[in-house]
Amino acid sequence: MPPSTNGPEHPVTSSKIERLLQLVHRTADEELSCTECFDLLPQYVDLEIAGEAPDAKLPLFTQHLAQCGVCREEYETLRELARLDAEGRAPSVDDLRRSL
């Protein structure tokens, strides 16, 4: 989340150090770029919805998501919408406008 002012930086807390160490621990020598992740995203989501094992076919995909918050946010949103669509429950444009 953005800082509430343009003042002091966020303090470096224990949880931030832990977060850094998690990212370092999960670092691979070769990783997907954000563009490569975007290209694979719809395939991964549809495989997941179909109950197939997407990680077997796209092994580096979840590794990238563990490192990249913006790609992870796109994946979670797409997965939710695509799943609703597959189940015939995706909200209509009118429904969504009413809920704003």
Next chain:
Amino acid sequence: MTPRSNADWIRALSEPGADQAAALADLRTYLLRAALFTLHRHRGSSHHIGRSQTEQIAEESTQEALVSLLQHLKDFRGDSLFTTWAYTFAVHSALMAARRERWKDVSLDTVVGSPLTLPASTDDRRAIDPQRRALQVEALAAISEGIARLTVKQRQVLKALVFDEVPLDELARHWSTNRNALYKLLHDARRGLRAHLRAQGFDVQELLGQFGAGR
């Protein structure tokens, strides 16, 4: 909306005529649905964006996604449903727009420009044994050393993305670069830190256990 197979979508969108016009209209509806869904889903973190502004952002994101999708139409490989592939463009555009709106009043010059200084010990005030605290102090010193050995840009990216939690695309926009370039910088920084910690005799997985709250 007319149900279409992947091949139907590609054929209709590629050939001028009545079918193309109908396909474009349906496609636009799918994209708008995805944009509105995305903004609705993220409204908790965008509470300051009013309804009419949200609608405007949705419309602009839809248009941007439509243009981008049509430019990449020949790249569709059929590995997914066409509609899932289409949704990806709208979700991407809408999220970028939402982040831009959320961060527009934040001076990233201030956030990025301030130095990254790790404390000598953590803020964990719970009683932990002296041996663990000593290991934390030693590890923090090694992490600080590792960060100091990074390039200036690697350090700035690490601070902004990991410690200040600036979204990658916002930082890319601020620096007039792209997500891939920043992701690579951060990847290089992580690899550098990993190499340094290992060279100092630390096992990163064991360090995680030492810094976990209450563990």
